[in-house]
Amino acid sequence: MKFIRRALLALSVAGAIAAALRVKGKGGVPPQQGGWRDIASPK
Amino acid sequence: MIVVAGTGLVGTHAADQLRRRGHEVRSVSHNTVNEVDPVLTEVVLLAHAGDHVRTARRFLEAGCHVVSVSDDTKDVLALLDLHGEALAAGRTLIVGAACSPGLSGLLVSYLGAKFESFDEVHIAVHGTGGPECARQHHDVLSGTALGWHEDDWLRRPAGSGRELCWFPEPIGSRDCYRGDLADPLLVKHAFPHVARISARTSATRRDRLTARLPMLTPPRAGGDMGALRIEVRGVREGQRAVEVAGTAHPMAQIAGSVAASAAHELRRQAHFGTPIAPGVLALGDASLPNNDILDDIMQTGIRIQAFYGVH
Numbered sequence: 001m002k003f004i005r006r007a008l009l010a011l012s013v014a015g016a017i018a019a020a021l022r023v024k025g026k027g028g029v030p031p032q033q034g035g036w037r038d039i040a041s042p043k
Numbered sequence: 044m045i046v047v048a049g050t051g052l053v054g055t056h057a058a059d060q061l062r063r064r065g066h067e068v069r070s071v072s073h074n075t076v077n078e079v080d081p082v083l084t085e086v087v088l089l090a091h092a093g094d095h096v097r098t099a100r101r102f103l104e105a106g107c108h109v110v111s112v113s114d115d116t117k118d119v120l121a122l123l124d125l126h127g128e129a130l131a132a133g134r135t136l137i138v139g140a141a142c143s144p145g146l147s148g149l150l151v152s153y154l155g156a157k158f159e160s161f162d163e164v165h166i167a168v169h170g171t172g173g174p175e176c177a178r179q180h181h182d183v184l185s186g187t188a189l190g191w192h193e194d195d196w197l198r199r200p201a202g203s204g205r206e207l208c209w210f211p212e213p214i215g216s217r218d219c220y221r222g223d224l225a226d227p228l229l230v231k232h233a234f235p236h237v238a239r240i241s242a243r244t245s246a247t248r249r250d251r252l253t254a255r256l257p258m259l260t261p262p263r264a265g266g267d268m269g270a271l272r273i274e275v276r277g278v279r280e281g282q283r284a285v286e287v288a289g290t291a292h293p294m295a296q297i298a299g300s301v302a303a304s305a306a307h308e309l310r311r312q313a314h315f316g317t318p319i320a321p322g323v324l325a326l327g328d329a330s331l332p333n334n335d336i337l338d339d340i341m342q343t344g345i346r347i348q349a350f351y352g353v354h
Contacts, residue, residue: 017252031209031350031352031353033352033353034350034351034352034353035350035351035352036211036212036289036348036349036350036351037348037349037351038346038347038348039153039288039347039348039349041338041341042153042333042334042337042338043334043335043338
């Protein structure tokens with residue numbers, strides 16, 4: 001029982017840390033259209 | 044003769060590139076670089092782990108041009124402080140000639156030419172070169188990240204400021220975070236007028252959680268696939284505009300090619316009797332032949348791509 005409680009506590013702490021790390025930050029918006037193309041030599 | 048100090052992935056690739064261009068190259072390790080006779084050396088390319096400042100000073104004072112691939116913030120600051128020594132010796136020291144910094148400055152110069160004026164530079168980098176570069180990447184997520192924001196240095200905790208950045212394929216989208224990166228210092232050095240500079244590095248949640256611990260898994264000896272994304276914002280035809288360029292190749296290949304091209308150009312210009320201005324320079328600086336260096340890098344097989352479309 002004690003082991004299960006400790007395991008659950010460890011999992012919830014890890015989950016909370018992961019959630020905080022995941023949520024913090026503004027993320028991003030995928031490019032709406034377009035893509036990457038090779039550029040010509042700058043010379 | 045060009046001396047390449049460093050026998051890791053970046054140093055080996057740079058030495059190979061220089062030999063292909065017909066230069067006489069001597070590769071030495073970090074431990075034996077001080078045994079090199081500076082009299083016979085025109086250019087020294089420092090591509091070894093650890094600080095470069097002492098070796099750079101020694102070779103500058105002995106009359107050699109120096110190219111450093113260092114991307115450690117403290118080492119880069121110390122190298123920038125060698126400007127007086129470089130001027131007194133009449134020699135050039137190119138600082139941060141790798142991918143980020145290095146290619147980043149060249150791409151800012153390339154993209155900046157598409158504007159009437161530009162005032163924002165945002166850099167994102169993914170991947171690591173050799174094992175030493177991986178250790179450096181591990182450390183950059185645990186310090187203080189520098190950014191330039193409206194006439195002042197902005198200091199934020201490294202590992203903060205998540206942003207999803209799109210790199211050229213096959214890397215694609217990656218979460219990127221502020222890091223203790225040297226790019227803002229060198230972009231500001233090369234483009235003093237820019238009002239906002241940020242630099243981010245890609246990282247996983249595990250990277251961020253373990254940043255303050257010793258590396259849990261040993262870095263891969265063969266290095267990683269790398270990518271660079273440069274976003275420049277400015278004014279064109281009276282309106283705000285954005286230009287994005289980048290590349291995706293093995294990181295050691297990018298860094299080695301940039302370092303080799305910088306060393307090649309230093310030696311080539313000296314031989315043509317049009318030596319590059321003495322002093323400490325960052326790639327992208329107006330006194331460097333940036334388009335020649337970028338063209339030379341592209342000749343080595345590095346594909347530079349621009350993003351076309353709606354961001």
